[in-house]
Amino acid sequence: DAGVTQSPTHLIKTRGQQVTLRCSPKSGHDTVSWYQQALGQGPQFIFQYYEEEERQRGNFPDRFSGHQFPNYSSELNVNALLLGDSALYLCASSLGTATTSAQETQYFGPGTRLLVL
Amino acid sequence: KNQVEQSPQSLIILEGKNCTLQCNYTVSPFSNLRWYKQDTGRGPVSLTIMTFSENTKSNGRYTATLDADTKQSSLHITASQLSDSASYICVVTGRDWMDSSYKLIFGSGTRLLVRP
Numbered sequence: 001d002a003g004v005t006q007s008p009t010h011l012i013k014t015r016g017q018q019v020t021l022r023c024s025p026k027s028g029h030d031t032v033s034w035y036q037q038a039l040g041q042g043p044q045f046i047f048q049y050y051e052e053e054e055r056q057r058g059n060f061p062d063r064f065s066g067h068q069f070p071n072y073s074s075e076l077n078v079n080a081l082l083l084g085d086s087a088l089y090l091c092a093s094s095l096g097t098a099t100t101s102a103q104e105t106q107y108f109g110p111g112t113r114l115l116v117l
Numbered sequence: 118k119n120q121v122e123q124s125p126q127s128l129i130i131l132e133g134k135n136c137t138l139q140c141n142y143t144v145s146p147f148s149n150l151r152w153y154k155q156d157t158g159r160g161p162v163s164l165t166i167m168t169f170s171e172n173t174k175s176n177g178r179y180t181a182t183l184d185a186d187t188k189q190s191s192l193h194i195t196a197s198q199l200s201d202s203a204s205y206i207c208v209v210t211g212r213d214w215m216d217s218s219y220k221l222i223f224g225s226g227t228r229l230l231v232r233p
Contacts (some may be wrong), residue, residue, distance in 0.1 A: 004160070035223075042121075042163070042223035056218050091162050092129030097193050105151070106221075 003028055004093050004109035012115045013081050015105030021076040021112045031055075032074040033106060034066060035090040045089055067100050078114075088117045119144040121209050121224035129230045134197055138227045140190040140207030146209040150221055152181050152192045155204045155226065164192070164205075197231045204228050 005024045018086050025032050031050045035043035045058035052059035068074045072093075076086055092106035121142045121194050142150070149168045153161035162183045165174040165181040168188070178195045194201055204226040210219050 040224045040225070041229075043140075044223070045221060056220065086160075092160075105163045105166060108162070110160050111158070113158070 004107050005116070006089075006091050006109040007014055008112060009110065010113045010115075014117050015081055015083060015089070016115075017080060017081050018077065018079045019114060021078075021089050021091075021114075022073065023076070023091030023093075023109060024073045025091075026107045029093035029095050031073050031094045032068060032072065033092045033094070034076045035092065036085075037090055039087075039112070042055060046076070054099040066094070081116045083116050086114060088113050091112050093111065119130050119209075119211050119220075119222050121207055123205075123207050123224040125232070126225070127228040127229060129232060132197060132199055132233050134193050136150050136197060136229065138192045138194075138205050138229070139165050140209075140224055142188050142190070142207070142209045142222070142224075144188075144209040144211035144222050146173070147185065147188075150181075150183055150190050150210070151208040152179070152190075153206040153208060155206055156163075157203070159199055161206055164200055178226055194229075199231050199233060202229060202231045 004026050007022045012110045033048040034046040037043040046060050047054050048056040052068045063079045065077045088111045090111045091109045124139045152164045154164050155161040164176050164179050165194040167174050167183045169185050173176045180193045183190045206226040209222045
């Protein structure tokens, strides 16, 4: 039973570039959430996808966008990268809709570490 | 404002000793509280989850307590091991009044170092 997987593991970009991060949820899960974790900080919620739609969104600019595919996998896209976008990007999967998944444990992937130069 | 605050920010203990990590929250309405363990460079792994009616929950050497009246939680680690060195993150789930959705509020974590 595969857990949450993310790719790539590490990525180096320069300011102004665009990046796409990928996530495959744990088998049987249908909801994917993305988080940004700066060094020494807790994860910050970016957005959540369920049934191929963005269901919730945190306080992140429109430069951050996402997509969920019919197989429940998801992508996070960041445009016009800034130095401050350097962080560990975590994907978490769970089962259930945004309004009913409160009791569902989110399973996190290993993350993608993005460095913007 | 919904907030989760953890203390101490960092902690160093000797192998075999016990320790207690604190979490205070102002999230309302409250749904549940989770403790996660995050190894360096890895994703968080769930240790415990407690709802409003639960006061304590154990997972091996980890015991979490919850006082919903004072909005405080603690994570007690017994007989620490070197592998316990990690960040421990407190996460509170609250409900958004506007759209009734559930939102997870993360603390900044406590970085624990267990020395031999």
